[in-house]
Every structure is written in structure tokens, then in C-alpha cells.
Amino acid sequence: MKPRVPIREQVFDVANTLLMLILVVITLYPFLYVLFASFSNPADLIQHRGLLLAPTGFSLESYKLVFENPMISIGYFNTLIYVVGGTALNLAMTSFAAYALSRRGVKLIGPVMFGIVFTMFFSGGLIPTYLNMKNLGLLDNRWAMILPSAISTWNLLVMRTSFASIPMALEESARIDGANDFKILFRIFIPVSLPIMAVMTLFYGVGHWNSYMDALIYLRTRDLYPLQLVLQEILITNSTDSMMSSVADVDKGLITETIKYATIIVATVPILLLYPFLQRYFVKGVMLGSIKE
């Protein structure tokens, strides 16, 4: 006979499930609202009050305007460059650093490690960092989007922990066969750490995709803008006019809103498509970070 579940526990289960459902709705609905609104007919949307459970009317006009906006394609293109180039540099630098710092009995490793960890506690701060970039001639330069974030110290520590747990035996046999440290890193360490490499690729890649502050501070030329900075102009400072040269004045006010929604969707879809993969690896990454030490 199944043990009877006490009433108050049944109540708890029901309440808990309800609470989780509410949480799911609160989390998801803002995105659904944006999605529905982006496909809505602008004139209908302005009339509409309250929640949307489907687009009101149907129009692709705002998507058409978003795709016709040269800044969106420029932003997309630049962001792709920053994501691919930046992530490649991140992975190379982080694995070199993690490999070197996971070595035991090598001179100078200790002080270098201290110097690196110290930067997690103290930094020059915004202004000296900006002036430094200026002195280096990196202002308004594509490299400004890649070089200053070449290594995340936190990611470096996670990868180092993972490298340090690779059994010595693997490496020793390779060394006897005459492999040098580069070979050991590329032929042994990276292949056996593929899950952590995937986590790092995703951490860094999403970081570059969403990165906004560096662009805001260092870039002036609009041709270099990443997508997030273009988004800021459209969503925050409200400049949709450039997109609407073909739209009659009376309709401008109407379509401004739906353009914003369509822009959000266009800029977020890549992340949403990758999300199922992201989720698996990101979670792994958090775990690796937390079991460190």
C-alpha cells in the first residue's frame, strides 16, 4: 500500500507547482509580448490595451523596415567579426595561460599567478583604462572590441583548475615520445578538455555578442558599431527616424513601437536559437566554477 501523502504536503505540492507556473509565465511573457507586438499591425497595436495573446492584425512592415535599415546590417556584421575574432583570441590566450599556470615546479609561475589574481581585486578603473586605450591608439578601432577583453581572469581560473586535474601519466608518455609543451597542449590537454572548451567558447561568445560598454566608450565611427550599440540607439535613445525615410509622416508615430519590437526580435533570435546548446554547457560551466577549490 502506498503511504498516504499528508494533506498539507499535497497542498504544498499544488502551491509549489502553481508558483512555478507563475514564474514561468512572468519569465516568458515579456518575450512573447514583444514577439506578438512585432508582428502586429501598428495601427491596431496602438488601439490595443492590455495583454497580447497573439498579434493584433498582422503586418511584416516593421520587419521590412528593420532589415532595410543599413545600421542593423552593419551592426550584425561588426558583431560577427567581434564574436568570431574575439572568441578565437580568448580561447588561444586563455588556454596558453591556463596551461602555463597549471604547471608545477616552473619558476616565476607563482608571482605571475599572483599578479593575475590581483587584477580581480583591484583595477585602474574607468578613466585610467580609457586614457590607456587612447595612448595605445586603440580608440575608435576594431581592436578595441577584442584586445582589452582578451582574457577573463575568472574563466582562466576555471580552465586552469580543469587542466590541473588531467592525470600526469597522459602527459609523461607524450613527453617521452619527444612532444613539447605546445604539442601537449594541443594534442592532449585541449582534446581531453573539450567540454570545458565548449563552455569557454560559449561564455566568451555570448559575452562578445552582448557586449555593449566597450563599444560605448571606445567607438565613435558608426561603421564600427556592434549590434548592441545600434540597439541602444533604437531602443533607448529612440532614434528610429533613420529607418523611416520611406514612411509617410502620419504613420511614423504608429510604426515606431513595432519597429522597436521587431528590432529586439532580430537582435535576440541568434541567442534564442543557440539557447538549447548554450543552456547545457553554461550550466556545466557554472558547476565547474563552483567546484573549483
Place this chain on the structure above:
Amino acid sequence: MKMQWSRNKYIYLMLLPVVVYYVVFMYLPMYGLQIAFKDFSPAKGIWGSAWVGFDHFKSFYESYYFWRLIRNTLLISLYELVFGFPAPVILALLLNEIRSRYFKNIVQSITYLPHFISVVVVSGMMIDFLSSDGIINQLTGLFGIQPLSFLILPEWFRSVYVSSGIWQGVGWGSIIYLAAISGIDPSLYEAAKSDGAGRFRQIWHITVPGIMPTIMIMLILRFGTLMAGGSMEKILLLYNSTTYETADVISTFVYRRGLLQMDYGFSAAIGLFNNILNFILLVAANKFSRKINNTSLW
């Protein structure tokens, strides 16, 4: 002796770009921090500018916005601590009590999602939803509540900032506690059950104590960021001159004064002041964490 260097030459070769990176992008700015004590002019450069000692710090301390910035910075962090910190712990405890694995996975997948959305998109959505004719006001209007322009009302800024932060981060933040829960010995639950303990007693006497070390570490590390004052990026996107009264924190002030008004020396001094406070708090938190948990940031 010599052998050490030649045997490890490739290791040093790998370390070279790394050291160059940290020196050029992390330590050069620290060297540049001396402009906090100088009357810096870009034409004269860091070396050529005249020393002014602690003048910048003094005029910052004496300015009318000093206490406002300190208060706003502390209060944003405190709000995040009081409301933002417990949220993921509670979510993890509740998620752990869901009997259906399938349902639990769905809830987890969905609540992690907002973490991946950029701060610009989240802020853009908030500005839209919270505007005077936005969806929030349309909904409260149904109950006869007058529309409020939340983002131009200083008294709403912290609530808006912190609650949207919880919306975006609660799922993601719960991962670490769920990991801690999965590490609890299942036999403890079996023993409790055979002693007749119900679910609430199991949560209270087994799950909560089981994740207490993790909670403590996260809490202590959080104390280390008390003077950080939230995320500068998000505040810059959400605030405006009508909400400076509550929204302007040290980092956003430094941004405006330094990068927009190009008052480099003065704003570098404020930044340094904030960094030193952060440093002291972080080191103290770390020391404390190592003492009670044997765990620290490194």
C-alpha cells in the same frame, strides 16, 4: 639551474602574450591612476601634469553630491542583497521539491533564459513596458490605477532596477544552490523519512543546512561588492537626469564626469576612492570566507 629555463622555454613562450596582456591592459591603467593626484591635462601627459596631492579627493568629499553618491551606491547594493540574494536560494529549494523531473527541467530551462539576453535589450524592454502608456500601466489601469511614468520617478528607480535584476538573474543564480543540493547525501533523507519527518522538516533540517556553506560563501562574496553599486551598464541605460537623485551611483558619476565632461583627474580620483573601498571589502570578505569555510576566491 639553467636547465629549468631551457626545459620550460615553451611554457614561458606561452606565458609571454599573457603577461603582456595583463601588463598593457591591467597594470598600465593602474600606473595611470596617478592622475588622481594630478592636475591632468592630456596635452602634458601623465608625467608632465603637475601634482595636486589630495585636492581632487578633498573637493569630492566637500561636494554636495558626495553623500548622495555614497547613499545611492550603498542602497542599490543593499536592495540587491536583501531582495536579490535570497531569491535564487528560495527558487532552488522550491525547484528541488518538484516531483516531476520533466516539469522541473522545463522550469529550469525557462528561468535561465533571461540571463542570456543583453542588458541593452532588457533595458529597452523595460523602458517600453514601464512607459506611461506601456503594458504595465495598461494593466494597472484596468484596476483604476493612474498611469505612472516609472522611469522618470526617482522613488521607483531602485525597485525597478532590483526587481528586473531578480527577473533576469533568479534562475541562473539558483544553479549553484541546486548543485549544492544534489551533493547532499540521499541517505539523510531516507533516515529522516523513517523517523517520520515530513517534507517541511526535511527541507528545514536537511536541505537548508546542507547548502548553508554555499549560501555563506555567496553571501560573504556579496558583501565584497557592497560599494560597487550595481551594474554601471544597466544604470546608464535606465537612468536619466530626472532620476539622478536615487539612480546616480559612483560609477555612473565617474562615467559622466570623466568621459562626457572630460574631467579626467577628478573622476579618476573618485574612481580610485571607490576601487579602494571595493578592494578593502573584497579582501575582507575573502579572508572571512577562508576563515569560516576554507574557501576563497582563489
